[in-house]
Amino acid sequence: MSEQVARAAALDAADELAGIRKRFVLEDEVVYLDGNSLGALPANVPGHVEDVVRRQWGELRIRSWDESGWWTAPERIGERIAPLVGAAPGQIVVGDSTSVNVFKAVVAAVRMVGDDRDEILVDATTFPTDGYIAESAARMTGRTLRPVTPAEVPAALGDRTAAVLLNHVDYRSGRLHDLPSLTAAVHAAGALVVWDLCHSAGALPVGLDEHGVDLAVGCTYKYLNGGPGSPAYLYVRRDLQDRFDSPLPGWNSHAEPFGMRPAYAPASGALRGRVGTPDILSMLALEAALEVWDGVSVDAVRAKSLALTDFFLECVGAYAGEGRVETLTPVAHAERGSQVALRCEDAGDVMKRLIERGVVGDFRHPDVLRFGFTPLYVGFSDVERAARVLGEVLSGEALR
Numbered sequence: 247m248s249e250q251v252a253r254a255a256a257l258d259a260a261d262e263l264a265g266i267r268k269r270f271v272l273e274d275e276v277v278y279l280d281g282n283s284l285g286a287l288p289a290n291v292p293g294h295v296e297d298v299v300r301r302q303w304g305e306l307r308i309r310s311w312d313e314s315g316w317w318t319a320p321e322r323i324g325e326r327i328a329p330l331v332g333a334a335p336g337q338i339v340v341g342d343s344t345s346v347n348v349f350k351a352v353v354a355a356v357r358m359v360g361d362d363r364d365e366i367l368v369d370a371t372t373f374p375t376d377g378y379i380a381e382s383a384a385r386m387t388g389r390t391l392r393p394v395t396p397a398e399v400p401a402a403l404g405d406r407t408a409a410v411l412l413n414h415v416d417y418r419s420g421r422l423h424d425l426p427s428l429t430a431a432v433h434a435a436g437a438l439v440v441w442d443l444c445h446s447a448g449a450l451p452v453g454l455d456e457h458g459v460d461l462a463v464g465c466t467y468k469y470l471n472g473g474p475g476s477p478a479y480l481y482v483r484r485d486l487q488d489r490f491d492s493p494l495p496g497w498n499s500h501a502e503p504f505g506m507r508p509a510y511a512p513a514s515g516a517l518r519g520r521v522g523t524p525d526i527l528s529m530l531a532l533e534a535a536l537e538v539w540d541g542v543s544v545d546a547v548r549a550k551s552l553a554l555t556d557f558f559l560e561c562v563g564a565y566a567g568e569g570r571v572e573t574l575t576p577v578a579h580a581e582r583g584s585q586v587a588l589r590c591e592d593a594g595d596v597m598k599r600l601i602e603r604g605v606v607g608d609f610r611h612p613d614v615l616r617f618g619f620t621p622l623y624v625g626f627s628d629v630e631r632a633a634r635v636l637g638e639v640l641s642g643e644a645l646r
């Protein structure tokens with residue numbers, strides 16, 4: 247038995263989150279390291295969705311808007327997400343996609359700071375949708391969009407800065423950006439910050455309230471396991487809510503949605519971020535999925551996430567030939583999210599072979615292997631196996 251196999255067994259035995267894996271539908275033959283793209287299915291979701299469809303929709307029909315709590319689901323589910331991102335109640339609403347919420351947040355931020363600031367900064371390394379949406383938001387609000395890397399943000403800030411859109415964790419490299427200090431720098435310049443939490447929520451503490459974040463968005467189908475296309479969320483800090491002027495003021499965010507008035511008057515609070523009729527099936531699947539977090543501390547998740555990625559890097563070092571892969575993910579814990587990105591020649595082919603052998607990560611163009619470590623259902627023996635299979639695939643004998 248290799249040293250790594252023995253270490254994996256010891257780490258699994260000491261893992262206080264090991265029992266949570268039973269809350270998911272997973273096969274023992276597969277090592278699923280793509281939960282940073284699509285989280286695994288929580289075991290309680292199918293039964294819940296069946297009830298929503300057959301009873302709530304099939305039998306109660308229209309009554310369910312009230313009796314099954316459909317109408318208030320966006321705020322109610324927001325309250326379940328709130329503790330996972332360090333937000334007090336009343337500041338998060340669920341609905342729409344991350345892309346749409348980026349649009350709402352960036353335009354609303356620009357409207358809040360006033361007309362004398364004419365520049366929007368965006369993370370130049372961002373997941374593309376954020377950049378595309380920010381560009382359109384800038385065009386619509388008559389601002390200039392300036393792409394800068396997160397490291398360049400402090401020097402780029404100034405009197406002209408209206409808003410800054412940043413990713414908490416880089417989707418490609420897995421680099422964790424310094425949310426507290428970047429938020430403070432944006433505030434010192436008199437601007438507002440929008441954080442995209444897609445790759446951090448559910449993997450590490452975010453501390454939205456603690457660090458005074460203005461606006462934040464995130465998806466729920468990655469580390470929050472809400473299912474394909476499950477609705478995203480929007481956080482608006484409480485003291486900004488009265489000034490939140492949505493660019494998509496749909497009737498669901500009206501102060502009196504059933505008044506059917508010709509003139510718009512916004513509701514107060516987080517639900518000002520709502521737009522139209524919520525996608526109830528996805529939303530209620532997400533609500534059930536969030537039950538896997540009952541009794542789970544985000545700090546314990548973070549501790550295990552770092553242990554998993556540390557151990558993966560150690561095993562890759564032991565199993566993969568010298569110089570065959572290059573680690574893009576920072577070694578320093580303070581700069582690491584919950585994934586490991588490895589640069590590798592023929593990364594697309596390598597990932598195909600890994601998946602054939604039951605190790606599921608993903609490939610990001612042009613040469614990146616991405617492995618996501620979801621502490622709720624990935625164990626240390628999974629990590630050891632993934633690295634061992636990677637080593638075999640990379641070694642000449644395994645390649646055709």
Ligand SMILES: *Cc1c(COP(=O)(O)O)cnc(C)c1O
Nearest residue numbers: 343344345373375417442444465
């Ligand atoms: C996954 C992800 C998205 C996804 O946006 P959708 O609107 O849900 O497709 C957006 N931004 C970042 C940073 C992401 O990682």
